[in-house]
Amino acid sequence: MPSNAPAPLLDVRELSVSFRSRGRMIPVVERVSFTLHEGEILGLVGESGSGKSVTAMALMGLIDTPGVQISGSVLFQGHELVGMGQRQLRRLRGSRIAMIFQDPMTAFTPVYTVGWQIDEQILAHERVSRKQARARTITLLGDMGVPDPARTADSYPHQLSGGMRQRAMIAMALSCNPALLIADEPTTALDVTVQAQILDLMRNLRTTYGSAVLLITHDMGVVAETCDNTFVLYSGRMAETGPTSAVFARPGHPYTAALLASIPPMDGPRPHRLPAIAGLPPAPLERPAGCAFAPRCSYAHAACLPAPPPALVRVGTAHQAACVLPLEGTPLTPSVMGRDAA
Amino acid sequence: MTGQAVPLMPETRPAAATPLLSATDLRKTYALPHGRTLHAVDGVSIDVMPGEVLGLVGESGCGKSTLGRSLIRLAEPSSGRIVFDGRDITTLPERTLRPLRQQMQMVFQDSYASLNPRRRIGDLLAEPLRVHKKPGGQKWTSAAIAARQTELMDLVGLGHQALERYPHEFSGGQRQRINIARALALSPRLIVADEPVSALDVSVQAQIVNLFADLQDHLGLTYVFVAHDLAVVRQISTRVAVMYLGAIVEIGETDAVLHRPAHPYTLALTQAVPRPVPGEHRPTPLRGDVPSPISRPAGCRFHTRCPIAQDRCKVEEPALRTIGPGQDVACHYPNHWAD
Numbered sequence: 001m002p003s004n005a006p007a008p009l010l011d012v013r014e015l016s017v018s019f020r021s022r023g024r025m026i027p028v029v030e031r032v033s034f035t036l037h038e039g040e041i042l043g044l045v046g047e048s049g050s051g052k053s054v055t056a057m058a059l060m061g062l063i064d065t066p067g068v069q070i071s072g073s074v075l076f077q078g079h080e081l082v083g084m085g086q087r088q089l090r091r092l093r094g095s096r097i098a099m100i101f102q103d104p105m106t107a108f109t110p111v112y113t114v115g116w117q118i119d120e121q122i123l124a125h126e127r128v129s130r131k132q133a134r135a136r137t138i139t140l141l142g143d144m145g146v147p148d149p150a151r152t153a154d155s156y157p158h159q160l161s162g163g164m165r166q167r168a169m170i171a172m173a174l175s176c177n178p179a180l181l182i183a184d185e186p187t188t189a190l191d192v193t194v195q196a197q198i199l200d201l202m203r204n205l206r207t208t209y210g211s212a213v214l215l216i217t218h219d220m221g222v223v224a225e226t227c228d229n230t231f232v233l234y235s236g237r238m239a240e241t242g243p244t245s246a247v248f249a250r251p252g253h254p255y256t257a258a259l260l261a262s263i264p265p266m267d268g269p270r271p272h273r274l275p276a277i278a279g280l281p282p283a284p285l286e287r288p289a290g291c292a293f294a295p296r297c298s299y300a301h302a303a304c305l306p307a308p309p310p311a312l313v314r315v316g317t318a319h320q321a322a323c324v325l326p327l328e329g330t331p332l333t334p335s336v337m338g339r340d341a342a
Numbered sequence: 343m344t345g346q347a348v349p350l351m352p353e354t355r356p357a358a359a360t361p362l363l364s365a366t367d368l369r370k371t372y373a374l375p376h377g378r379t380l381h382a383v384d385g386v387s388i389d390v391m392p393g394e395v396l397g398l399v400g401e402s403g404c405g406k407s408t409l410g411r412s413l414i415r416l417a418e419p420s421s422g423r424i425v426f427d428g429r430d431i432t433t434l435p436e437r438t439l440r441p442l443r444q445q446m447q448m449v450f451q452d453s454y455a456s457l458n459p460r461r462r463i464g465d466l467l468a469e470p471l472r473v474h475k476k477p478g479g480q481k482w483t484s485a486a487i488a489a490r491q492t493e494l495m496d497l498v499g500l501g502h503q504a505l506e507r508y509p510h511e512f513s514g515g516q517r518q519r520i521n522i523a524r525a526l527a528l529s530p531r532l533i534v535a536d537e538p539v540s541a542l543d544v545s546v547q548a549q550i551v552n553l554f555a556d557l558q559d560h561l562g563l564t565y566v567f568v569a570h571d572l573a574v575v576r577q578i579s580t581r582v583a584v585m586y587l588g589a590i591v592e593i594g595e596t597d598a599v600l601h602r603p604a605h606p607y608t609l610a611l612t613q614a615v616p617r618p619v620p621g622e623h624r625p626t627p628l629r630g631d632v633p634s635p636i637s638r639p640a641g642c643r644f645h646t647r648c649p650i651a652q653d654r655c656k657v658e659e660p661a662l663r664t665i666g667p668g669q670d671v672a673c674h675y676p677n678h679w680a681d
Contacts, residue, residue: 047543161631162402191401191570196614196627218543221616225624245620262548264577266600266615273555274577276548280513 008035009179009212010059011075015082017051017058020067026284028054029236030309031072036180039206041213043227043244045220047281051236052216056182059214060099061089077179095125098173102185104165107172108157114165115141115153118172125176140171143208144201163194170201174209181205184216199226220260224248229318232256235281235292237309242319252321255293257332291323299325299332360428361389362532362564363413363446368422370405370412380636382408383419384588387662390532395558395565397579397596399572399611401632405588410534410568414446415439427531444474447525451537453517457509463520464505467491470527477529494523497560498553515546519553526557534566539574551577572615576600581668584608587635587643590662594669604665604676607644642674650675 017029029051036042046052057063058070061081074081076097081089093099101107108117118140119133128136134153141149144167157165166186173181183202187195203226205211215227223230223244230247232240232255240253251257261275279296282288289307294300303324304310312320313327325332370383382405390396390413398406411417413424415431424432426446431439450456457466471482471490482490492502498519509517518538525533535554539547551574557563569575575582576596583593584605592605603609610628630647633639639646645655654674662672 047545163631191632192572192614192616193401193610193628194631195616196624197629199616200624200627219616220544220618224618224620224622225616248618248620259545260618262545263618264548264551264573266573266576266612266617270577273552274548276552277545278549280515280546 006037007078008075009038009040009077010036010214011073012059013073013075015055015058015072015074016070017054017063018069019065020069024285025069027236027287028284029058032233032238033072034231034238034241036212036214038179038212039210040229041202041206041215041227043223043230044214044216044233045218045223045230046233047218049235049281049283050233052233053184055233056099056184056214056216060093060097060182061086062099091125094121094178095176096178097180097182098176098178099182099184100166100169100173100186102188104162104169104189105157107169108165110157113154113156114160114168115155118153118168118175121172121175136175137171140175141168144168144171144174145197146171162190163197166190166194166198167201170198174205174211177209178211180214181211182214182216185218186215187222188217188219195222202226220248220263232259235287236284237292238312238322239293240319240321240323241312242316246316246319250316250319251332252315252319252326253293253323254297254299254325254332256321258296258298299330303328359392361425362392362427363390364388364425365413366423366425368409368412368424369420370408370417371420374636378636381588381638382635383412384635384638385422386585386588386590388413388583388590388593390564390566391581392531392564393558393562394580395567395578397575397582398566398568398585399570399575399582400585401570401611403587403632403635404585405635406568406570406585407536409585410536410566411448413566414443414448414532414534416448416534441474444470444528445530446532446534447528447530449518449521449525449533449535449538451540453514453521453541454509456521457517459509461508462505463507463509464491466509466520467494467505467524467527470524474528490527494526497526497557498523513546514542515549518542518550522550522553522557526561529561530563532564532566534568536568537570538567540569540571547574554578572600572612584611587632587638589643589672591644591673592669592671593662594666594671598666598669602669602677602679604669604671604678605644605673606648606650606675606677609677610647610649642672644673 013033014031016031018025018027032055044052059074070082115137118137122133122136137153138149141152146152146167187198227244230244234255240256258277262277264274277296282292288294290305291310294304310322310324312322315321315326366387368383368386372380374380386409398410400406408417412419468487471487475481491505495502495504500519539550567578579596582596582599583590586607592599592608600612603612613625614627628647633646641657642655642660645651660672660674662670664670665676
C-alpha cells in the first residue's frame with residue numbers, strides 16, 4: 001500500500017474469537033484481517049457458521065460470553081477496541097459506530113413508538129432538547145424514504161411493515177451520524193422488491209451521510225450490487241479479499257468460484273444441473289489443520305493438507321486469496337464449477 | 343417494451359393430457375376480529391399437468407403457501423373446486439381422502455420442525471408405510487418396510503446407516519433429504535414443496551435443487567414448487583405462476599414469464615433480484631410495500647405500486663387472459679416484447 005494513503009477508518013488485524021465449551025476452546029474466528037476506509041462499502045460474505053456475525057459482534061465489543069477469548073487488534077479511528085472498557089465502548093457505540101440487524105422487530109422495544117426510541121438514541125449521545133431530537137428523527141425518517149415521517153414516528157413497531165421497520169432501524173443507526181455502520185444481513189428478511197429499495201438506500205448513505213458500511217451477507221448478488229470490496233470467509237478463516245469486480249470476475253479461491261457457480265442464474269441458459277459444492281463446511285472443532293476447504297475442493301492435493309492453513313497471497317491488485325494454487329501457478333479452470341454433489 | 347394492450351389471442355395450447363390436479367376459482371379466507379376478512383387465496387384457477395414442475399412465486403403474504411396447501415387440502419379451501427386425477431376432492435371426507443393422500447405429499451421449509459426429534463430416521467420413514475396400505479390393498483410387511491427404507495435413503499443420497507440416527511445428528515441439507523425421502527415413501531405422484539431450499543446455504547441449496555430435479559427425472563414426479571427465490575424457481579420449473587395479493591397475475595412457460603414478463607409486477611420482480619455481476623445496471627426499484635390482504639385495492643390489485651397504472655386500473659379488475667403461446671396475464675396493459 002502506498003505510504004501516503006489515508007489511514008483506514010477501521011483496521012482489523014489477526015482478530016480471533018474463541019468460545020469455551022465443555023472445557024475446550026472452540027476457535028470460531030481465526031486470524032481475520034481487513035481494513036475499511038471512509039465512505040467504503042465492504043461486503044463480508046460467508047455461509048452460516050462461517051463466523052461473519054461473530055466477527056461483527058467482536059468489532060462492536062458485544063461479545064461478553066464467559067470464557068470468550070478475543071485476540072488481535074481492532075483499530076477504529078486510531079483507538080484500540082479490543083480490551084476497551086465497556087464504558088468507553090458504550091460511548092462509541094451508537095455515536096461513532098452503529099449496527100443494524102436482520103430482524104428490525106427485535107431491535108425496537110414494542111412498547112414505545114419508533115420515534116420515541118430514535119429520540120432517545122439522539123438524547124443519549126447529544127445535548128439537545130427533546131423537541132430538537134424529534135425534529136431530527138423526522139428528517140432522518142424522511143431521508144430513509146419513509147412516507148409521512150411525522151406520522152410514522154408516532155407509530156409503534158408492529159404497526160409498520162418489514163421494509164418500513166428496516167428503514168426506521170437504519171434511521172436510528174444513523175441518528176448520530178456514525179462514521180461506521182455495521183449491517184448484519186439487513187435485507188435477508190425482506191422481499192426482493194423491498195430489498196432493492198433498502199440496497200439503494202445503503203448505497204446512498206456514503207454520499208448523504210459519509211458513513212462507511214460493513215455489510216454482512218450470505219447473498220453474493222447483494223454484494224455484487226452494493227459493495228466496493230468483498231471479503232469472503234469460510235469456516236472462520238479468510239478465503240479471499242479484493243475489489244468486488246475482481247473477486248467476481250476472477251475469483252482467486254476455489255471456494256469463491258464454486259460458490260458463485262452454484263447460484264442458479266437469472267439470465268441466460270439454464271444449466272441442466274447446478275454445479276453444487278459437495279458436502280458441508282466443517283464445524284470449528286473438526287476444521288482441518290490445513291486448508292479448511294480442502295475436503296470439498298476439486299483442486300485439493302498434498303500441499304493443501306498440512307498446517308498452517310494457506311496464507312493470503314496476492315492474485316491481483318489489492319486482491320488476495322488464501323490458497324496454494326496461485327503460488328503453484330495453477331489457474332482455476334471452469335472444471336471447478338463442474339463438480340457436483342454425490 | 344410497455345406497449346398498448348395486446349389483442350386477445352385464441353387458445354393456442356394444444357389440447358394436452360388431462361391435468362393431474364385442477365383447481366377452479368379456489369378461495370381461502372380467514373375471518374379476523376371486528377368482522378374483517380383476510381383473503382389469502384382470492385379466486386385462483388390453475389391446472390397442474392402430469393410431469394411438470396409448476397413454480398409458485400411471489401412476495402411474502404401473496405398466498406403462495408396457502409394456495410400450495412389448499413391444492414392438496416392441507417388447508418381447507420373456503421370455496422372453489424379441486425379435481426385430482428379426475429376425481430373431485432373438494433369436499434371428500436378425510437376418511438375417503440386418505441387413500442388419495444398417498445399420491446400427494448408435501449415437503450416443508452423447516453426441515454427440523456417437520457421431523458420428530460425423538461424418533462430415529464428409520465421410524466420416521468416407516469410411519470407413512472404403517473399408516474397406509476400398499477397400492478394393491480395389502481399391508482406393508484416389516485421386510486418390505488426395511489427394503490423400502492434402504493431404497494429411500496439411496497434415492498436421496500444418504501446411506502442406510504442414517505436410518506439408525508436422530509434428526510439432530512444431521513445438517514439442514516441432510517434433514518431436507520430425509521424429508522424428501524419421507525414424502526417419497528408412498529410413491530406419490532404429486533409433491534407440493536413449500537420453500538424447500540430457502541433455509542439452506544447457497545452451496546447446499548444447489549445440491550437439493552439438483553436432487554429435486556433428479557428425482558423428477560427418475561420417478562416421473564409432478565411438483566408444485568413454492569418459493570420466493572426467482573432464480574431457484576427458474577432453475578427447477580417448467581411453468582411459473584406469479585402471485586400478488588392472493589391471485590395469479592401471470593402464468594406460463596418459465597422462459598416466457600421470466601424473460602418476457604407481460605405483467606409489470608413480474609417485470610419488477612425479475613429486475614429486483616440481485617445478480618452476482620458487479621456493475622450491472624440496476625433499475626429503479628418498485629415503490630412502496632405490498633398492501634394488506636385484508637383491504638386489498640379495488641380494481642387491479644397491483645395498481646397502487648404499478649409504474650404504468652391508468653385510471654381504468656383503479657376500477658376495473660383485469661382477468662387472466664392468454665397473450666401468447668403458453669403465457670397468460672392479468673393486466674390491462676401488458677408488456678409487449680418484440681422478438
